[in-house]
Amino acid sequence: MLEKTTLIAVAIGAIFASSVLQAETIDTRIGKLQFTHDFANGYPTDATVEKLFNEMDFQRAVQVYLWAIPFASMAQWQYAHREQLGAENGQAVFLESYKDRLGGLTYNATTPYVLPFIDLAEGPWVVVMPEAEVRGAAHDMWQIAITRMTEPGKYLFVGPGQGVPKDAEAQGYRVAKSPSMNLLVGIRLMATDEAQRLADLEAIQVYPYAERDNPKPRGYIRPKGKPWMAAAPKGLAYFERLAEWLE
Incomplete structure (x- = not known):
């Protein structure tokens, strides 16, 4: 009787595990995030880990951009006076x-x-x-x-x-x-x-x-x-100008 009960428990556990712990994919703003099991119990796949770290880097860059708007604008203004004029x-x-x-x-x-x-x-x-x-x-x-x-x-x-x-x-x-x-x-x-x-x-x-x-x-x-422009540069040049003046 005990052996039968154990087998039933194992079977129920297997059914539960297969239904709850199967791989899950979640749609997000940054694309699809894949997990080894369901979101609550699994781990992000290697591809998802890379995507999440890239998003963290992007968010840090956005924070730096917003934080430095006054400084970058002044740096470009000074650059324009010096290099362009x-x-x-x-x-x-x-x-x-x-x-x-x-x-x-x-x-x-x-x-x-x-x-x-x-x-x-x-x-x-x-x-x-x-x-x-x-x-x-x-x-x-x-x-x-x-x-x-x-x-x-x-x-x-x-x-x-x-x-x-x-x-x-x-x-x-x-x-x-x-x-x-x-x-x-x-x-x-x-x-x-x-x-x-x-x-x-x-x-x-x-x-x-x-x-x-x-x-x-x-x-x-x-x-x-002479042409000159005091507006902060776009793209990577924004961060290059910022780094040049901060250093």
């Missing part, structure tokens, strides 16, 4: 005409802009705002404001890990610490008279703090019809 470190790009600003993303159509990118890798830099109708602000590479520049005077920008020069504030510098090694200074020329605007432009000075005793302002350039 030929601006040196601290040298402003002066945008006056409508054609000049075609490569930008959020410019006003009529406002004259003075835009120097500054790389602080070799030490602090100075921006001199004249007593004139000029208004500005500095932003880090995450497009977060560092300081307003609405008052005339000398603004001293110090990079990550750099000490503030001794007695800088006592010497009249307005000290601003940048969270990123590169930053953008954006200045608007507000005078309505063209001659006055150009005089104000010439009075803006950007130079390394190391040159404070004999400054050599980096001046400005104009696009002069």
Whole structure:
């Protein structure tokens, strides 16, 4: 009797196993996922494992893309100034005409802009705002404001890990610490008279703090019809630009 009961139990178990533990395929957004048995009790096949890891990599890439949108946009903007327009470190790009600003993303159509990118890798830099109708602000590479520049005077920008020069504030510098090694200074020329605007432009000075005793302002350039684009690149180039600036 015991032997018969055991055989019945084994038969029932086999029937249950064959009905519950048979291979299962599930349709998902990323395609068909196959399992050795049913989803709850089986294991993903080798092909499914590879597909899932590929999806994880894709999702991480999407997260990086979204996380870095502000930074990548600023990196491309700085790249455009340097590589496409030929601006040196601290040298402003002066945008006056409508054609000049075609490569930008959020410019006003009529406002004259003075835009120097500054790389602080070799030490602090100075921006001199004249007593004139000029208004500005500095932003880090995450497009977060560092300081307003609405008052005339000398603004001293110090990079990550750099000490503030001794007695800088006592010497009249307005000290601003940048969270990123590169930053953008954006200045608007507000005078309505063209001659006055150009005089104000010439009075803006950007130079390394190391040159404070004999400054050599980096001046400005104009696009002069050169094509340029500040929008973040597409595809793999987006990640390449991001990696280049982060490193």
